[in-house]
Amino acid sequence: MATSILITSARILRPDFTLGFGDIYIExxxxxxxxxxxxxxEETIDATNKLAMPGLVNLHTHSGMGLLRxxxxxxxxxxxxxxxxxxxxxxxxxxxxxxSMLSLLEMIKTGTTTFLDMYQDLDQTAKAxxxxxxxxxxxxxxxxxxxxxxxxxxxxxxxxxxxxxxNHELVTPGxxxxxxxxxxxxxxxxxxxxxxxxxxxxxxxxxxxRWENETTLETYGKRPVPLLDSxxxxxxxxxxxxGTWVTKNEIQTLAKAQVKIAHCPTSNMKLATGGVxxxxxxxxxxxxxxxxTDSVVSNNNLDMFEEMKFAALLQKxxxxxxxxxxxxxxxxxxxxxxAKALGLDYGLEEGRxxxxxxxDLRSVSMVPHHDLISNLVYSASGSVVTHTVVNGKLxxxxxxxxxxxxxxxxxxxxxxxxxxx
Amino acid sequence: MATSILITSARILRPDFTLGFGDIYIExxxxxxxxxxxxxxEETIDATNKLAMPGLVNLHTHSGMGLLRxxxxxxxxxxxxxxxxxxxxxxxxxxxxxxSMLSLLEMIKTGTTTFLDMYQDLDQTAKAxxxxxxxxxxxxxxxxxxxxxxxxxxxxxxxxxxxxxxNHELVTPGxxxxxxxxxxxxxxxxxxxxxxxxxxxxxxxxxxxRWENETTLETYGKRPVPLLDSxxxxxxxxxxxxGTWVTKNEIQTLAKAQVKIAHCPTSNMKLATGGVxxxxxxxxxxxxxxxxTDSVVSNNNLDMFEEMKFAALLQKxxxxxxxxxxxxxxxxxxxxxxAKALGLDYGLEEGRxxxxxxxDLRSVSMVPHHDLISNLVYSASGSVVTHTVVNGKLxxxxxxxxxxxxxxxxxxxxxxxxxxx
Numbered sequence: 001m002a003t004s005i006l007i008t009s010a011r012i013l014r015p016d017f018t019l020g021f022g023d024i025y026i027e028x029x030x031x032x033x034x035x036x037x038x039x040x041x042e043e044t045i046d047a048t049n050k051l052a053m054p055g056l057v058n059l060h061t062h063s064g065m066g067l068l069r070x071x072x073x074x075x076x077x078x079x080x081x082x083x084x085x086x087x088x089x090x091x092x093x094x095x096x097x098x099x100s101m102l103s104l105l106e107m108i109k110t111g112t113t114t115f116l117d118m119y120q121d122l123d124q125t126a127k128a129x130x131x132x133x134x135x136x137x138x139x140x141x142x143x144x145x146x147x148x149x150x151x152x153x154x155x156x157x158x159x160x161x162x163x164x165x166x167n168h169e170l171v172t173p174g175x176x177x178x179x180x181x182x183x184x185x186x187x188x189x190x191x192x193x194x195x196x197x198x199x200x201x202x203x204x205x206x207x208x209x210r211w212e213n214e215t216t217l218e219t220y221g222k223r224p225v226p227l228l229d230s231x232x233x234x235x236x237x238x239x240x241x242x243g244t245w246v247t248k249n250e251i252q253t254l255a256k257a258q259v260k261i262a263h264c265p266t267s268n269m270k271l272a273t274g275g276v277x278x279x280x281x282x283x284x285x286x287x288x289x290x291x292x293t294d295s296v297v298s299n300n301n302l303d304m305f306e307e308m309k310f311a312a313l314l315q316k317x318x319x320x321x322x323x324x325x326x327x328x329x330x331x332x333x334x335x336x337x338x339a340k341a342l343g344l345d346y347g348l349e350e351g352r353x354x355x356x357x358x359x360d361l362r363s364v365s366m367v368p369h370h371d372l373i374s375n376l377v378y379s380a381s382g383s384v385v386t387h388t389v390v391n392g393k394l395x396x397x398x399x400x401x402x403x404x405x406x407x408x409x410x411x412x413x414x415x416x417x418x419x420x421x
Numbered sequence: 422m423a424t425s426i427l428i429t430s431a432r433i434l435r436p437d438f439t440l441g442f443g444d445i446y447i448e449x450x451x452x453x454x455x456x457x458x459x460x461x462x463e464e465t466i467d468a469t470n471k472l473a474m475p476g477l478v479n480l481h482t483h484s485g486m487g488l489l490r491x492x493x494x495x496x497x498x499x500x501x502x503x504x505x506x507x508x509x510x511x512x513x514x515x516x517x518x519x520x521s522m523l524s525l526l527e528m529i530k531t532g533t534t535t536f537l538d539m540y541q542d543l544d545q546t547a548k549a550x551x552x553x554x555x556x557x558x559x560x561x562x563x564x565x566x567x568x569x570x571x572x573x574x575x576x577x578x579x580x581x582x583x584x585x586x587x588n589h590e591l592v593t594p595g596x597x598x599x600x601x602x603x604x605x606x607x608x609x610x611x612x613x614x615x616x617x618x619x620x621x622x623x624x625x626x627x628x629x630x631r632w633e634n635e636t637t638l639e640t641y642g643k644r645p646v647p648l649l650d651s652x653x654x655x656x657x658x659x660x661x662x663x664g665t666w667v668t669k670n671e672i673q674t675l676a677k678a679q680v681k682i683a684h685c686p687t688s689n690m691k692l693a694t695g696g697v698x699x700x701x702x703x704x705x706x707x708x709x710x711x712x713x714t715d716s717v718v719s720n721n722n723l724d725m726f727e728e729m730k731f732a733a734l735l736q737k738x739x740x741x742x743x744x745x746x747x748x749x750x751x752x753x754x755x756x757x758x759x760a761k762a763l764g765l766d767y768g769l770e771e772g773r774x775x776x777x778x779x780x781d782l783r784s785v786s787m788v789p790h791h792d793l794i795s796n797l798v799y800s801a802s803g804s805v806v807t808h809t810v811v812n813g814k815l816x817x818x819x820x821x822x823x824x825x826x827x828x829x830x831x832x833x834x835x836x837x838x839x840x841x842x
Contacts, residue, residue: 069800070792074747106785269738270799272745276738300799301786306727313731314738317690317697324693326495362829364527365722368836371491378691378721379490383804408783415789 003028005354005394006037010047011361013054015336015347017328017373024052026354029169029392034350043394045387051359051372054347055113055388056304057338059262060203060241060292063128063136064091064119066099066106067415069296077271084297088120089149090418096121100128102411103295103302108134108401110303110382113355113390114344116239116262116292118176118203120149123161126171132403133395135355137342138165139176139203142191143183155190162198170391172200172342179205180216180224185231192233201342202233203262206240209273213245225250234259239341241292244268244277251278255285260341263333265310267294276318279311279325290338291330303382308334312377327377358387424449426775426815427458431468432782434475436757436768438749438794445473447775450590450813455771464815466808472780472793475768476534476809477725478759480683481624481662481713484549484557485512485540487520487527488836490717498692505718509541510570511839517542521549523832524716524723529555529822531724531803534776534811535765537660537683537713539597539624541570544582547592553824554816556776558763559586560597560624563612564604576611583619591812593621593763600626601637601645606652613654622763623654624683627661630694634666646671655680660762662713665689665698672699676706681762684754686731688715697739700732700746711759712751724803729755733798748798779808 005026012020012034023037024047033039065088072083091099096119104125107115114135117125122138129136140158141150148154158175165173175198177183177191183204195202207213207224216224225246228234234257243261246254254261263277282289291311293302308330315325339346345353359376360366363384366375376384388396395401426447433441433455444458445468454460486509493504512520517540525546528536535556538546543559550557561579562571569575579596586594596619598604598612604625616623628634628645637645646667649655655678664682667675675682684698703710712732714723729751736746760767766774780797781787784805787796797805809817816822 067789068791069789070795073792073795073799074744076742076744080743102785102788109785266734269734270743272737272741272743274738274741296800300795301801303786303802306730306802309727310734313687313690316693317695317735320693320695321497322501322691322693323495323497362826364523364530364825364829365724367523367829367832368488368490369833370489370836371494374491374494374721378494379717380722381724381727381802381804383802404785405783408785408788411788412790415791 003392004041004043005389005392006039006041006044007047007052007358008044010050010052010358012052012348015349017331019372024348026389026392029354031348031350031352031354034348045358047358049361050386051361052348052356053359054335055355055357055390056111056334057290057342057344058107058112058115058293058302058304059239059290059338059341060264060294061103061115061117061302062119062295063100063103063115063117063125064096064121065295065297066102067095067411067418068099069300072297073300087418091120093121093124095414095418097124097128098407098410098414100125101132101407104128104132104134105401105404105407106302108132108388108396109385109399110305111357111385111388112302112304113357113388114342116203116342118178123164126165129170132401133170133393134390135170137172137174137201139174139201142175142177142187144187147182155194158194162200174201174203176203179212180227181212185220185227188233189231195237202238204238204240206243207245208242210245210275223250225253229253242268242277244273244275246278248281251281251285251287255287261287261289262292262341263289263311264292264294265314266307267298269310269314271298276314279315280319288337288341289333290341291333304334305376305380305382308377327371327374330377331373354389354392356389357385359384360386424813425462425464426810426813427460427462427465428468428473428779429465431471431473431779433473433769436770438752440793445769447810447813450775452769452771452773452775455769466779468779470782471807472782473769473777474780475756476776476778476811477532477755478711478763478765479528479533479536479714479723479725480660480711480759480762481685481715482524482536482538482723483540483716484521484524484536484538484546485517485542486716486718487523488516488832488839489520490721493718494721508839512541514542514545516835516839518545518549519828519831519835521546522553522828525549525553525555526822526825526828527723529553529809529817530806530820531726532778532806532809533723533725534778534809535763537624537763539599544585547586550591553822554591554814555811556591558593558595558622560595560622563596563598563608565608568603576615579615583621595622595624597624600633601648602633606641606648609649609654610652616658623659625659625661627664628666629663631666631696644671646674650674663689663698665694665696667699669702672702672706672708676708681709681711683713683762684710684732685713685715686735687728688719690731690735692719697735700736701740709758709762710754711762712754725755726797726801726803729798748792748795751798752794775810775813777810778806780805781807
């Protein structure tokens with residue numbers, strides 16, 4: 001694959017979301033130059049009528065579930081969970097690998113360059129990141145030992161996973177205590193210690209449902225956020241998925257600790273978790289809130305363009321306020337805020353890591369050009385992305401990803417292996 | 422264009438939503454044969470790995486606003502309306518024509534074969550239907566004479582429009598009293614008389630906002646539905662857009678009169694109209710409820726795949742119930758129910774009008790194949806559509822529509838003419 005790429009004549013979405021125009025020269029994984037560039041590159045892409053923008057950051061998903069799309073929908077919570085567990089019990093490392101490949105392929109095809117994940121057999125997802133060339137932050141799942149299906153102790157496995165993948169070019173291993181209801185406070189504290197010791201991040205589900213809040217209160221005498229606060233768990237290395245059911249006081253606690261939130265509006269709506277994440281209050285508290293699709297079981301796609309629209313429209317509908325979350329803020333959540341949550345070296349600036357995508361400005365959903373950011377958020381789907389560059393490598397060119405046919409065929413074949421009923 | 426088409430080896434979505442397999446032979450606008458077909462056609466399409474399904478029916482839009490996409494977002498209601506009116510005042514018939522062309526192109530590219538519309542200079546939209554070959558039900562807008570920008574009297578214009586386009590192969594002209602707040606009861610009655618006399622349909626906005634209900638109550642002493650009932654307006658030729666703010670009793674009134682509803686969940690959410698259309702109660706009352714995107718100003722796309730997802734997820738989120746509106750019901754709304762509302766000769770059966778689309782089953786968002794209907798509703802976007810057939814004619818082939826480049830360039834050029842500020 002080319003190690004130098006010259007993108008010519010692009011509209012450019014600058015870090016402050018104003019629009020520029022010019023060439024982008026990429027070398028050794030970095031944006032070497034933006035402007036009028038006159039060097040020769042191994043690969044040249046004519047970006048006339050295209051917008052160059054930073055790649056989208058999917059801040060919460062479970063790629064390994066890729067083969068489960070459409071296998072479990074529209075049930076009430078209890079039968080839905082029961083059915084999901086039955087299906088998941090059939091997953092082998094091979095199925096998780098090809099599920100991950102399918103999920104990563106979908107992300108690349110819809111403009112995501114970095115994602116945050118937590119799922120079983122996560123080493124398979126890490127391999128898929130290598131094979132497809134996308135950036136993964138992967139939190140090894142920790143649950144209580146009586147609940148795990150992992151061989152060996154989850155914390156030991158996490159330690160090994162971090163050792164195996166530390167300092168990898170594309171994969172950043174982390175620690176993923178699943179949730180308060182599946183990981184007791186002692187176990188949470190041990191997970192935190194491991195993350196601290198390894199200087200890595202924590203990813204965890206938090207305050208997703210009213211049920212979670214109520215059982216936590218019943219079991220521990222505290223709601224989720226105060227419980228985590230009381231064991232010293234909250235700090236700026238935590239990225240919590242959902243954060244739907246939190247109070248204003250709890251938002252203050254989270255903001256003070258500088259934790260990060262991965263908002264998953266589509267998943268929350270589809271799973272009917274009730275309530276709506278209090279984004280306005282989080283914004284006022286200056287919390288970092290990124291955006292995640294969650295998995296193909298609860299969404300059912302990984303298209304961050306659609307996710308931006310759901311994020312904005314859910315808040316508008318909920319607050320009866322057209323202005324409450326605007327297009328620019330939705331795009332910030334899906335790009336800059338997610339990048340900030342993960343500490344990425346990010347944005348279309350010289351010297352930054354080259355994680356970017358090209359969008360077809362002649363695609364019907366991007367026309368006319370009154371407001372390109374509005375078009376990206378409210379009109380486009382991920383199909384407007386024509387090229388995806390991760391870490392300076394072209395992983396999608398003219399909508400084609402190397403090996404995609406094999407991934408599709410494998411996914412179709414293997415998905416039949418765990419059909420239930 | 423070919424008047425006979427043979428589609429071979431397709432997965433087929435049957436009218437009862439079970440899946441079949443076979444060839445589809447189309448001749449003189451109709452589905453002549455389904456099964457193993459051995460005739461020669463002017464055009465043959467290999468549909469291996471494709472799903473043939475009936476074309477989607479967009480039951481509420483304003484195509485003529487096509488050039489306004491992204492021109493007006495994220496404002497509060499008052500400044501939003503003020504800005505919209507300023508922009509609309511600049512629209513000429515030419516701009517409405519090219520706006521319609523852009524909208525119709527987008528619908529064809531996302532699998533819509535029939536749409537219901539109401540907007541100024543609707544004869545331009547009718548011409549666009551002819552030029553692009555899509556089926557339009559077009560309701561000439563009626564507003565009170567002190568509110569109209571039309572030359573001449575709206576009712577006279579409607580009469581002429583109906584005369585001009587009656588019995589057209591693709592265009593069905595109707596009467597479009599805009600809304601209760603823009604069309605007084607005497608005017609509504611006259612519009613109804615005209616529709617009755619011409620044996621055509623009525624399309625109208627109804628009970629979209631709480632404000633509409635309150636002002637109607639203040640002005641006429643009745644809420645919108647009882648007011649229409651009291652003037653004998655309600656019958657099975659009425660198709661009402663929105664119907665968001667209605668009571669259980671009003672639903673009974675609407676059901677008894679057999680009116681049809683065009684549900685526009687994305688628009689309702691984006692415009693923050695408050696409340697959520699009581700779909701469950703409408704279903705129980707056996708009301709016919711189709712699905713509409715509304716215009717590119719309030720959505721901002723015309724993708725009925727996305728609209729299905731918004732419809733299902735909005736109800737789930739609102740009711741805290743994953744099962745309340747399932748994928749099959751969402752697909753029914755976007756196909757069979759819309760077709761029923763318009764009285765279309767519809768569905769993949771021999772003898773029916775050939776209005777159908779092909780979907781790429783190897784598109785990443787359609788994989789794997791546990792449940793194709795779930796994939797269509799929850800995972801796909803309109804970009805999975807590869808071919809669109811309307812009235813037996815192939816209007817999109819391998820994602821290409823004749824003349825699309827010119828439409829895009831014209832739209833981009835002309836949209837600059839009415840930029841404001």
